[in-house]
Amino acid sequence: MKQLVRQAKIIGTGSYLPEKIVTNKYLETLVETNDTWIYENLGIRERRVAAKEEASSDLGAKAGRNAIENAGLTPEEIDLIIVATSTPDRLAPSTACIVQDKIKAYNAVCFDLAAVCSGFLYGMSVACQYVASGVYDNVLVIGADTFSRITDWERRDCVFFGDGAGAAVISHAEDSEGFLAFRLYSDGRGKYNFTVPAGGSEMPASKETIDKKLHYYQMNGKAVYETATKVLPTVIKEVLADSKITVEQIKFLIPHQPGIRILKDTARIIGLPFSKVMTNMEHYANTSAGTIPILLDEVNRKGLLNKGDIILFAAIGSGWTYGASVIKWA
Numbered sequence: 001m002k003q004l005v006r007q008a009k010i011i012g013t014g015s016y017l018p019e020k021i022v023t024n025k026y027l028e029t030l031v032e033t034n035d036t037w038i039y040e041n042l043g044i045r046e047r048r049v050a051a052k053e054e055a056s057s058d059l060g061a062k063a064g065r066n067a068i069e070n071a072g073l074t075p076e077e078i079d080l081i082i083v084a085t086s087t088p089d090r091l092a093p094s095t096a097c098i099v100q101d102k103i104k105a106y107n108a109v110c111f112d113l114a115a116v117c118s119g120f121l122y123g124m125s126v127a128c129q130y131v132a133s134g135v136y137d138n139v140l141v142i143g144a145d146t147f148s149r150i151t152d153w154e155r156r157d158c159v160f161f162g163d164g165a166g167a168a169v170i171s172h173a174e175d176s177e178g179f180l181a182f183r184l185y186s187d188g189r190g191k192y193n194f195t196v197p198a199g200g201s202e203m204p205a206s207k208e209t210i211d212k213k214l215h216y217y218q219m220n221g222k223a224v225y226e227t228a229t230k231v232l233p234t235v236i237k238e239v240l241a242d243s244k245i246t247v248e249q250i251k252f253l254i255p256h257q258p259g260i261r262i263l264k265d266t267a268r269i270i271g272l273p274f275s276k277v278m279t280n281m282e283h284y285a286n287t288s289a290g291t292i293p294i295l296l297d298e299v300n301r302k303g304l305l306n307k308g309d310i311i312l313f314a315a316i317g318s319g320w321t322y323g324a325s326v327i328k329w330a
């Protein structure tokens with residue numbers, strides 16, 4: 001469904017990455033993989049891994065606090081907290097409620113949003129609806145994931161993901177600035193191309209699920225690649241048409257970080273020079289819901305965003321879920 005949202009903008013960004021670095025070279029000692037293959041195919045050299053005592057809410061709370069400070073607000077001024085995650089602390093309660101308690105934002109309504117790697121993009125669109133309708137003034141959207149907890153470190157596909165969180169505060173804007181358009185899609189026919197089979201209501205955790213390692217993710221890398229390179233260019237072209245923005249006007253594409261080849265193909269198909277595509281997978285790998293807000297925070301804190309700049313966001317995740325958005329930085 002097409003959604004045109006006006007009068008909402010990003011007023012602050014934040015991020016948090018755990019300290020521990022796990023390099024490709026180290027993974028070479030665990031599984032049959034190699035640094036050259038990983039870097040050439042995925043653009044990754046290393047990733048961060050959360051400490052034993054750090055859960056998704058800890059990463060999310062630190063990123064959220066940074067974003068609130070960057071927005072010049074206090075936690076009490078936040079009306080709604082949305083945490084996009086597919087590695088929640090627990091099945092209940094929501095990670096958003098746990099984050100609320102950690103940052104002491106007790107005036108906020110809190111809920112989680114499940115759209116895997118598209119979670120932050122979906123979360124920003126939900127935030128914009130609340131702000132645009134006047135229901136809430138300041139919405140904190142957090143993307144926080146700890147995929148190290150659902151990774152089988154004895155299998156070679158342990159190379160893809162890293163842990164991390166990013167956040168943004170979304171608030172009201174003048175008519176001609178802020179979010180110009182969103183396009184979101186879901187296609188449940190792709191539902192099991194990335195999945196964690198056990199631990200939910202279909203297959204509760206048991207000795208058997210543990211023995212069979214069914215609480216780790218399973219991914220069809222080829223299907224992700226083929227789908228991403230098909231749908232990302234299409235949805236980007238649609239959202240540019242919706243917002244009457246040309247490719248030439250884009251200052252930066254701040255995309256999800258599924259792998260360097262997917263991003264290079266996407267840029268080539270839409271006619272965007274790759275120099276305008278922001279990446280950080282070299283150091284952080286794919287942090288799932290954390291990718292876009294971590295990257296946005298990096299770009300913002302480097303002072304690279306000026307009023308009036310046109311920024312494009314795009315993501316694809318399990319589900320399938322995918323979409324894109326255009327913002328005029330305010």
Ligand SMILES: CC(C)(COP(=O)(O)OP(=O)(O)OC[C@H]1O[C@@H](n2cnc3c(N)ncnc32)[C@H](O)[C@@H]1OP(=O)(O)O)[C@@H](O)C(=O)NCCC(=O)NCCS
Pocket residue numbers: 032033034037038041042117156157159160194219221222223224225258259261262286316317318
């Ligand atoms: C992962 C990806 C680069 C693999 O490309 P592919 O051509 O489909 O790769 P295949 O699985 O057929 O493997 C081809 C060869 O690559 C090498 N290879 C695959 N995985 C590897 C790994 N982790 N480490 C080292 N080499 C690897 C092997 O040599 C393999 O040959 P083999 O099967 O005979 O051993 C590609 O599918 C991709 O980019 N997928 C997207 C994944 C993604 O973004 N996931 C994040 C979810 S949003």
